[in-house]
Each structure stands twice: as C-alpha cells, then as structure tokens.
Amino acid sequence: MSRASTFNLKEYLQARAEEVDQAMERYLAPDPHSLGPIVEAMRYSVFPGGKRFRPVLALASAEALGCERQRAMPIACAFELIHCFSLVHDDLPCMDDDDERRGRPTNHKVYGEDVALLAGDGLSLWAFEVAMQSPADLSAATLRSLVRELVAASGHPGMVGGQVIDLAAQKSGQIDGPQLKKIHAAKTGALIRGSVRCGAIVAGATPEQLKQLTVYGEKIGLVFQITDDILDHMEDPEAVSYPALFGLEESRKMAAEAVQEALTNLESFGEAAEPLRALATYLLTRTT
C-alpha cells in the first residue's frame, strides 16, 4: 500500500465534494416560480452539503474504470438526493424526532411537519429526474439498470426496508449480531453499495469488474457503519451498536478485515482505483 501514501485523499475528497455541490446547484436550482416554498424547503436539506460521501464514491468508482467522472455526475447526485430525502423523513417527529441536524434546525422545525414531509417526497422523486440527466449515449439497458439500482438501494428492498426492521428491532429491544448486520446492510449499506455500482455501470464495467466493485461497496459500507458505531459508542455506550454487541476490540478487527477484503477486490484495478483504495483505508481511521 505504499502507493496510497502518495495520494492526497483529503484534497481529493474536498475537490470532489465541491464538484458535487456545483452539480447539485444546477440540478436543484432556486426557483422563484416554484409552487410555494417547496423548492426552498428541498434545498434547505441539500445545502450546504456535507462530505457528499455517496456521490463521491460513485464518481471514484467510474474513474477507477477509466471513465470521465462527469458522466457519472447525474447518477451520483441522484444518490445524494435520496440520502437527503431520508434524513428529512428520519428527523420527523414520528421517526427520530430530531430538532437539529448539522448544527441547524431540522427541516420540519423550519417549514413545519407537513411541508417537510412533502419536501422529503419531492427530493426522493427528483432523484429520478436527475438520474435521467445521465449522458445521452447511454443505452436503454444501462438507463434501466441505473433506475433499478437506485430503487433497489433506496426502496423497500434496501434503505426503506432497513429502516422498518430497525424500528421493529428497537421496539422489541432485542437485537443480536446477525440482526444488526442485516439492519445496517439494508439501512445504510445498500445506498453505499448502490453508489459504487452505479458509477461502475455508467463506466461500462464488465460483469467481473462490477462484481468486484460490488464487494468493495459492501465492505466499505460495513466499515463505514462499524466506525460510525465506534464513534457513537464513546458518547452513548448503551446504544445497540457493533461495539456494544461485539466489543470494541472485535469491532475494530471486523472493520480492519472488511477493509482488507475491499482492497483485495481492487487488486485487478490499476492506478485509477487509488482513490477507492485510499477511501477504504481512510474509513477505518476516521475520527469524524
């Protein structure tokens, strides 16, 4: 991994997040003629952006296959819109009932529950319009794949389904290791996996490449969740999490092994996959 040390991931992530922000500004521009405050309410939960982790992954995945990354920008931003929609609905009183996110009042605190619900709906639907702004030369089969991946990652087979079993598990108060893995694989893993896959699909990945990048996506999704749990564990040791169920040491070991598997699956990729490699390693050691 000596190559990774020469790659400046911090600069890379910042530059890509800025590109994503610029694209998102185009895809969801302020609209003074919109129907009421709906576009404003949607934009409130999209800007200012965070790390834009999912879209950056999609871009890096496309680049790993030698594809000009702007070609993956629409589908990358579609995943970000889905992520933003899920945050708006997650924060609603009937869900997590959160008043703040990223140091600002949550959407429903600003616009009211009704408009926030509709803003979330609007963001999830708009993701598909943005996905359709993918390059004009993509085949019908590729367009179909992108839409289906987006649905499978976000809908009841993925994120939405994961939220439902998470709710059920929280209510029952009984979550074991296998259940926790299943919840996270669907709730947060599916969107990360889907972002990586869709970047690869736009790039015209071979079945073998897509398979390897899929495993990469699954493994870094797992690492993302475990390190998230470890960071949260410091603040709330009682919460159901990887360290609570498996212990801190074992959780760190699981994360390290997952990174190793992610890297193994990139072995046949060249220099262009360096950002993906660096990202995997970074996830293991991140502190925020």
Add this chain to the structure above:
Amino acid sequence: MSRASTFNLKEYLQARAEEVDQAMERYLAPDPHSLGPIVEAMRYSVFPGGKRFRPVLALASAEALGCERQRAMPIACAFELIHCFSLVHDDLPCMDDDDERRGRPTNHKVYGEDVALLAGDGLSLWAFEVAMQSPADLSAATLRSLVRELVAASGHPGMVGGQVIDLAAQKSGQIDGPQLKKIHAAKTGALIRGSVRCGAIVAGATPEQLKQLTVYGEKIGLVFQITDDILDHMEDPEAVSYPALFGLEESRKMAAEAVQEALTNLESFGEAAEPLRALATYLLTRTT
C-alpha cells in the same frame, strides 16, 4: 356522439380495473422474506383497489393510438403506485390526519405513523422499478421520457408542489378562483395528465397526437376535480371548492365546456379512442 351510446363504459372500466389489479398483484406480490412488515404495509394501501382511474386512463390512451394495451401496463401501474403513496402520506396526522379511507382504517392506524411514512416512501420509489418493467424494445429516449413524465407529474413540479400550495392557501384562508385552479391542476391534474401522456408515449404518439392527448388529459383532470367538488359540496358547502367559488351552475358549465374541449381534441382519433370519449362524458355525470 351517437357512437358513445353503443359503447358500454361500465363493463370497460370494470374489465380494465381487473386487469390493472392483476398486474399490480404481480408488481407488488406478497413477500414473506421482505424486511419486516414493509411489503404488507405497502400492499395494504394498494389492495383492494378502487376504480384504478389513472392506470385505466394510461391504457385507454395507448389503445387510442392502436397500441396493445399491455405494453402500457407497467407505466400505468407506476402512476397508480404514486397515487397510492400520496394517499398514505395525505392521511398522516401531520397532513389531513384521517383515520379512515374507503371504509377501512388508514395505513398509520394499522401500522403506526413511522411504518406508514416508510410504506408511502416505499410505494413512491417502487413506482420507478415498475416503470422500468416497460417493454424491452422501448428506446432509451422513450424510457427517459416515461421517467421524467412520472417525476414531473408527481414531484415538486406537480402533485407534491400542488399539495404545498394547497397547505399554504388553507392556512391563509384566502383562495380565489385562479389559485384554486392552479392548486388542482398541480395537485390532482398533473397525475391524470401524466397518465394519459405516458400511455401515448409508450404507443409512440406523434408530437401532434401527444399534444392533443395532453389537452384531453388536462381537460378531464379539470372535469374530474369540478365534479368531485360538486359531490363534496353537497356534504360540506363551506369548503373551498369550485361550487363555493364559482357557484353550482357556473361550475357545471365549466365542467361541460371542459368535456367538450376534451372531445374536440380527440376528433382526429378513430374508433379506438371511443373509451377516452366515453370516459370524458362519464366524468361529467358521475355520482360517486
């Protein structure tokens, strides 16, 4: 219009609704392996079906252009899924707070607010998977059009935006005629218009045909809303509605004129457009 009298609309509507129900059963089958009760909760608000008005319109629009109607079934059912999603979210306590719909407890009364919210999300996302089950021979451009129509009709430029300006108008307590028309055109009209347009797009409509069917869709959407308002007006004369704002007589006249414009736009269509003609006329005189 002597032809219309020989066409049995009642039988037609019933037969088509049954076909739609059968297709919906395939597109959203019970899934014992689903993540928790999510598929069950989604199905609760899809079955048993009502008139399936929007999908039947899409099928009739495709047939009017000589297209085998099963080719339009996926996009037709996608519109129905969007309609069902909107009902689930509309009924939530933060929106209309309804306990009953079609004589049954609303989704959140059965599954809880959190699961109902997610079931609505799941239905709206699944609409795009079902849309992608459209015939394999459709071009990339046609697929793109279908997805964009679905988003424009349902998202913030259409239904979702209409709901937001409806909320704002209700809060302000001041709605005038032009505002009422704008609200309805977006809130209920866009989905009806979109259903007609997408049936035509699958059928390979010429630009001129699509234009005429678009006007047809807009006009019957208006008729649908005015007659809905007239029916509701009998029960609640105080509610903001066409009869409340324009008077009962003027409202009936507006509806009749809209039907006439709808029929005028079908003049260049042949016998195959008979169901669309009968539907327009029926909407004017319906009592449920």
